[in-house]
Amino acid sequence: MTNQDILVVLPEIVIALMACFILVLDLYLPATKKKKFGYGLSLVTLMVGAGLSIVYSEPAPVYGLNGLVLMDSLSAILKVGICISTGFVLVYSRGYADARGLWKGEFFALALFGVVGMMVMTASNHLLSLYVGLELLALCLYTMVALRIDSTAASEAAMKYFVLGALASGILLYGMSLLYGLTGTLYINELSASIVRHDGSTLPRTMALILVLVGLLFKIGAVPFHMWVPDVYEGSPTSSTVYLATAPKLAGFAIILRLLADGLGSLATEWQGMLLVVSIISLALGNIIAIAQSNIKRMLAYSAIAHVGFFLLGILTGEVSGYASAMAYILIYAVVTLGAFGVILALSSKGVEADLIEDYSGLNQSHPWAAFIMLLLMFSLAGIPPTIGFYAKLSVLQAVVNAGMTWVAVVAVVLSVIGAFYYLRIVKVMYFDDLATSHPGLQFRPKQDARILLTINGLAVVVLMPWIGKLTTLCEGAIEVLF
Amino acid sequence: MKVIYLLVPLACLVAAIIAGFWGAKIGNSATHRITITGVGLSFVLSVVVLFDVLDGHSFNGSIYTWGTSGGVSFEVGFLIDHLSAVMMAVVTFVSLMVHIYTIGYMRDDPGYTRFFCYIALFTFAMLMLVMANNFLQLFFGWEAVGLVSYLLIGFWFKRESAVAANLKAFLVNRVGDLGFILGIAAVMYLFGTLDYSAVFSAASEKQNAVVTGVLGYEWSWITLICLLLFVGAMGKSAQVPLHVWLPDSMEGPTPISALIHAATMVTAGIFLVARMSPLFELSTTASSVILVIGGLTALSMALVGLVQNDIKRVVAYSTLSQLGYMTVALGASAYSVAIFHLATHAFFKALLFLAAGSVIIALHHEQDMRRMGGLRRYMPITYITSVIGSLALAGIPPFSGFFSKDAIIEAVHHSNIPGAGLAYAAVLMGVVVTAFYSFRLIFMVFHGEPRMDKQARSHLKESPWVVTVPLVLLAIPSLLSGGFLVESVLGGHFLGDAVAQGPSAGEGDHLTAVGLMTHGFLAAPLWLALGGVFLAWIFYVRVPSLPGNVSQRLSLIYRILHRKYGFDQFYQWLFASGGVRLGEWLWKRADIALIDGFAVNGTANMVGWFSRVLKRLQTGYVYHYAFVMIIGVVVFLSWGLWS
Amino acid sequence: MESILFYLFATVLVVSAAMVVTIRNPVKAALFLVLSFFSAACIWMTLEAEFLSIALVLVYVGAVMVLFLFVVMMLDIDVESMREGFARNLPVGALVAGVMVVEFAVVMMSDRFDSQSLPRPAGHGPDYSNTKELGLVLYTDYVFAFEVAGLILLVAIVAAIVLTMRRRPNTRYQSPSEQVKVNKSERLRIVSMPAEKRLDIDN
16 A cells, blocks of 8 residues: 555545544534534545545546546545535534534434445445445434434434435445446446447446446436435435535535446446436426425425436437536536525424425515525526526537537527426515415525525525636536546 | 727716616716717817728728627627718717707706717617627617617706607507518528628629518618618618608607717618618619609608798708708718718708707707798808808808708609609709708797797797807808818818719719819809898798798698608508507407417416316325336336337 | 255245245244345355355344344234234335335346356366455455444444433442441431420320
8 A cells, every 4th residue: 555545535535534633522512512623524524535635636537546546636626525514514504503412422423324325426436436435424314304303203314314325325336246246347447448348248237337327327326226315305304405505415416427427438438328208208307296395494405306217318419519518517516505504494493394385474574684695596597697506507408409409408408497486485585475484484594604694595596696706617527538 | 090999989888888877887977088089089089080081991800709600790899980980970970069069058957967878879879880890889889879769868857848749759660670581681691601791792692682572572682681771771771661750759868869869870871872872772672762762751751841930840851851851962872972861961950950949058958930030130050150150051052051962852853763863853843841840940949030938038048058059060160161172072082982882973074172172153053052041031031921921821731741741640551550559459369268268377377277186186095006016017018118 | 956055045044035025923024034044045155145144144143133033022013903904004015015016126127137148157176265355445446335333333332321321310329349348437326315205196
């Protein structure tokens, strides 16, 4: 084992060690200091993790630990994104989780272990490391969903997530084992060449591809493997929902890119058709069902399904510009979704869950700033200019059109327009409906740090617009070196 | 020099911005000081540029590249040659006069700073228009002056008639602008560039390019472009039948009528055609159309001017008629003559408008000439300057109008393209009519018995110096500019090589101002003009009862003229109420029934229904979910293994 | 000989797995699951994967399934209600399962998996230790995956604790040491009270 081996996984090692440390610390600190120290240490850890990911990043892939993991700018960008968004999650959920007794050492440890899992996923060059990363994340997520043990909805959601996740893992493993049988290698960067090397029937490799694809699609929640998404988003405590709705999407992008675009790139013609179907039905189903929702978390779940469909459009072009646009899309989506859940968290006080859309009626009258932030975020999710969400959609559509699939772009636009309805309904409810009188009304009382971050987050979707082209350049640069 | 070019429009823009954003804060007098300084600077620099150009320096280049798309770059650039230098000087001079005059005219208006912002902005836009070296910037200036014109016509936006008038101006200009932008698009399509010089140099090779239009009729591209651009010019320069907005635009404050609707903006169309002269030279068809339209406008609008009683409207119709003269000159390929008339007209027409404004202030916003009379005793400066303006307008030597108008008539006389005969007849008759209505105005306003009420008469006095100084300053070029410039115009070096030289650019034998005047006494136009003046004297001074009798005798003609040939009513019927009816039909049938009922609400309802049905799929049973996943796997496997 | 064993164990495996799903009694179903694990372990044994085979028996049969049996027997599961709709869903389920089986069969019987494409690896001598080989790669080549797997187990422990351990402030515990330590003054208080007046209801 050389220095380089350590450097490649240094952020993971640091975060894992710190997570253990926080767990142990939790035992010995007095109850009053527990929360403060755990919170502060977690944030510092995430910052250090992000910093290390940047400091030791290399533009071209550098392999380490017998080739199980690699380090390139793609993984560096995504690792930083994962760390930062998890940091946002911690800041946003503090008030919420504290009021519900969830703000304890295990929460931080699970979040950090999940971050390690995601980092392993983004950095894996081996089916085995990819799978263990996936499972590490999954286990953390299951637990975080169930964290509120007095809530039957949370337990139910966790149970469903767990059972279905196990099923998907089985399917994924089956596909991986077929891949190994066909190619004799588990290294992702060797898969592409060796899977087309042999002559003979192509059926086995198609089956392997499909099974792997299904496993991946489940993880990001694409139709028809999306059934867990709404129940889990709704059932889990919002502090966990915001976690599982953002950072794992980045890791999901990474494994899709590594496994499909890189590892199975030689079979692109086969998976493109399937991704096309999946993304269009995801867009359709997500956008249409979201309209009928009365729970904002559930609505955002369907919106997540639709957004996954949209970012898959970028992947299925099979070109660098398409991958880059998908990456920019998912990063922007993570930022905007963080903000949206941040507002929900800030509006939920002790004993009040701000999760029904009707709760938001007349929010502009009682809390204009919260309503305004929410408006910006909803506009961005709907893809209305001049928000970065518009840019995200635009760049994906551009890639799709450049790939010669104009009709797909047209369908995507039509479905997005349908989707704009439910985002704008939130805006309508907040701005044009009267204050709800039937219930006590929402209180916008985030902690000071959450308030500052939320303001930055909300304004960023507009203010960042002039520099958003840099993001695409960054993504393109990161992906170009892989192909 | 580049800096100076840049400073000319920017001085106005900066002044406009300051007046617009901080006008209320810095107060009225600071505002007018700033804008006048800006425009004054522009004027001085324009004169510098003019002399520089006369020295033989010209400039054509881009200042800033806005963007490049598909090999076409969109630039901000200047083309400074004789044509644009003359236009710059005229625009900034008249604008400066109007700025000064406005101090007196608008003194108590609550929109004082807004007004200064608008006129400075207008000057900027107009300068951008004339200095452009490409069609895009031309279009920018074109639309910007249109916008400011719209804003200024409706300056008193609480007056319903002003709002109606600015709407009308806006809509009619839209028709012209449609042609204009189609013309630019055609240029873009044919030449692949928007740069003037590139287009002009490529024009002759494309002369024979044809486009097959409807019914298989083949159009020459150049003719098509010229006609489309001319439609734009017709809108802006108020040629029949797109002239209807200009008389109504007199709802705006009088300085505006002088600046925008007499001296500068309305001549943008003339400028456009002169600027595009290398293109128009290639199309006899287009020149012919221009000639006929110009002739029609010149005569018919002059005739309407005969029966108007509103002092500003008389001047407005005379503007229309004079624009017709310029257009005729363009049609006869005498581009430099057209610009010559444009310049002289700018001076004397601005003078007449400002004089009319002076009268209007003196009479406390009374505009009806039937309630004026005998004012020369009270307002000597206004009277004298008005007479100078009217003599120039009527074309009496040695006033400037004589030279320019005579040159036009000569040019038409020598033109032999189809329609030239008609146009020649029209402009000759127009001379009589012009002389008649301009002196009708002088006699009705300044001579005869005072017809205003006592109270108004008791307040009569000459306007303040800020009003009269511009009058005097404008009277000087009205008097002198014609004789001063005519030699270079007829010698063919007035605009240098900025415009194409037509085949009929004057004769060789009487090329000096004096020669022209002596020649004038032997030619019809002067005598016709003098006859017109004499007739006006008989009608309104000698036998004041005559007008009533004549109008009764010729009641049919009088009524036709009074109704301005029914253009307004026709447009009202066809476009306005027809449009309303069509709109109503479309609204009820298409919008409410089809789009709202079926397409929008229908789709929305369907999506909602769909949504509720699909929502049921989410049963909440984990084995259902798992089953859906398995089915997904099976479907994908079947598909993948099948194909 | 080996193929006979394979077919034997494979048949047992498939049949017992089918029984797990179809049999009514949950205890029996769990036992059939044990049998199917055991059969699988035997098949692995024939493939010279001795360590995995033993691990399967030890971990799943020995630990997981026993725990599972305990749970099944402790819970009173209403079998009938769970099987409700079984007949109704059977056709669809059978159809999907059938299609799946056919598809897998088609794939597995393709020429990529015949004995020519994937020849049987050469057997090892009697001194070959499967466990040692596994240990070697696990702690060298795959140490990263192994460590992450360790993290997974750690998370599993944390998860199990955090999801099951409940601090109930209202629950009353008995603390013998506390009970022993008390003395009279802590528990007994003597208060003097005036005598109650007798309430006379009749008044």
